[in-house]
Amino acid sequence: MVNGTFENKLSKKGEFFWIRFAALAVLAGRAYQHLFFRPPYTEIFWDEGLMQPIINVFGYQWDTFLESNFVLYFQFFAGGILLLGFILLLLTEQWMRRFKIVFLLCGLILTFIAFALFKGNFYRVGQFFEYSAQVGIIFIVFYWLKSSVLRASILVKPIRYLVALTFLCHGLYALGYYPVPYTFSMMVWETFPFLTESMIAYFLLFFGILDMVAVFFILFPINHFAYRTSLWYCVLWGSITAFARIVGTYYAGMPFQSLHEGLYEVIYRLPHAILPLYLLLFDVKKEKVSN
Numbered sequence: 404m405v406n407g408t409f410e411n412k413l414s415k416k417g418e419f420f421w422i423r424f425a426a427l428a429v430l431a432g433r434a435y436q437h438l439f440f441r442p443p444y445t446e447i448f449w450d451e452g453l454m455q456p457i458i459n460v461f462g463y464q465w466d467t468f469l470e471s472n473f474v475l476y477f478q479f480f481a482g483g484i485l486l487l488g489f490i491l492l493l494l495t496e497q498w499m500r501r502f503k504i505v506f507l508l509c510g511l512i513l514t515f516i517a518f519a520l521f522k523g524n525f526y527r528v529g530q531f532f533e534y535s536a537q538v539g540i541i542f543i544v545f546y547w548l549k550s551s552v553l554r555a556s557i558l559v560k561p562i563r564y565l566v567a568l569t570f571l572c573h574g575l576y577a578l579g580y581y582p583v584p585y586t587f588s589m590m591v592w593e594t595f596p597f598l599t600e601s602m603i604a605y606f607l608l609f610f611g612i613l614d615m616v617a618v619f620f621i622l623f624p625i626n627h628f629a630y631r632t633s634l635w636y637c638v639l640w641g642s643i644t645a646f647a648r649i650v651g652t653y654y655a656g657m658p659f660q661s662l663h664e665g666l667y668e669v670i671y672r673l674p675h676a677i678l679p680l681y682l683l684l685f686d687v688k689k690e691k692v693s694n
Contacts, residue, residue: 419547419555421681423492425540425674430489430509432671433516437482439663442516444481446523448474481512488541496548503548510541529575535568536674559685566637566678567621573644574614577607593651610640621679631686634679641675648672 436442448454451465458468488509491499499506517538521531543558575581583604591603598606617633624630648668653661 421677421684422540422543422547422558425536425677425681426506426544427489427492428673428677429513429537429540429671430485430492432667432669432673433513434482434485434489435667435670437478437485440667442478442481443519443523444474444477444516446519447515448477450522481515484508484512492544499544500548503545506541506545506548510538510545513538513541527581529572529581532568533572533576535565535572536678537671539565540674540678555685559682562678562682563621566634566675566682567618569675570614570621570637570641571618574611574618577611577614579608579611583607590647590651594647613640621682631683634683634686637679638676638683641672641679645669645672645675 433442449469454468455465458465463471484505487502488505491502491505513534517531517534520534521527524530539561543561547558576583576587587607588600588603591606592598595606613636617636620626620629620633621637646669649662649665652665
């Protein structure tokens with residue numbers, strides 16, 4: 404009886420607001436990237452060894468394919484789909500359900516982007532799964548719209564996995580399991596200019612360890628206090644690492660250009676904080692109803 408009451412309260416209070424908000428952030432940021440910048444599609448489409456057998460099937464030569472502006476056309480097509488998904492999320496649930504296939508396409512496009520970045524970073528598995536929260540939330544929206552009845556509690560476990568995977572991969576880079584990207588160090592230095600090079604290395608190592616601790620307790624919530632603390636950590640650190648994209652590169656002399664070049668990266672990383680916040684709110688409300 405408690406569980407049924409709890410689920411009813413969730414549905415009445417619009418618990419899926421945070422799911423929708425996270426998906427909006429991803430699609431807004433990625434659509435903006437497609438309109439004004441270059442997503443990493445060339446990592447795949449300009450790989451002759453990978454693409455030539457495919458284009459030969461359609462009777463094209465490699466040189467002809469390169470001159471065809473296919474990558475640009477694909478970018479605008481993908482950007483249009485992402486923008487359409489963003490617009491649908493602003494409409495009623497009825498419209499979203501009617502065109503739910505758009506969210507499946509958005510999820511596939513984001514998976515393709517993650518694969519392109521994975522390929523461009525020497526096939527490091529952590530690079531691919533670093534985008535778990537961003538990609539996974541779109542597939543969760545599609546699953547939600549596809550289901551006639553969907554209880555919020557069903558989504559808790561997959562969202563826990565998405566959050567854990569995202570922070571696990573962040574932690575692998577921070578710990579130095581993979582070479583620490585130069586941009587990581589630069590963002591830390593730009594945000595905290597008083598840190599020396601060695602201090603930055605220890606700074607990243609410290610948060611890499613915290614990432615791993617948080618991942619463990621999110622995957623294995625054996626202690627309620629540790630589980631909740633880990634979620635709070637992910638909310639705070641996910642927010643900081645997202646906004647570091649703009650704080651670390653903002654130039655007061657060119658404010659609009661700085662926002663134009665960096666804000667979209669902040670926006671599509673917001674699910675790194677929104678999804679653990681969703682888990683926190685769910686846990687708090689579940690505890691209140693149970694009591």
